[in-house]
Amino acid sequence: MSLLDYFKTKKKPNTASTAKERLQIIVAHQRGERDAPDYFPKMKQEIIEVIRKYVQVDIDQVSVQLDQNDEKLSVLELNVTLPEK
DSSP states (O other): OOHHHHHHTOOOOOHHHHHHHHHHHHHHHHHHHHTSOTTHHHHHHHHHHHHHHHSOOOGGGEEEEEEESSSSOEEEEEEEOOOOO
């Protein structure tokens, strides 16, 4: 076995499986937002705008989720990855 044969046997990443994983993440995310109230997308955007007044963050670095355990209890979860200074 030569050195060139070693490099030929490496497989390229399977783009179909990568696309499938990404699609599963998107579907799971949309399922979570399906039961959210109508005002939730606007509230999420406004929260991101307030955070951006103080710290420059990408929208991908902010996660806002609404968990409804029952009819009486709702939990708003906010995760922000802050840049290092």
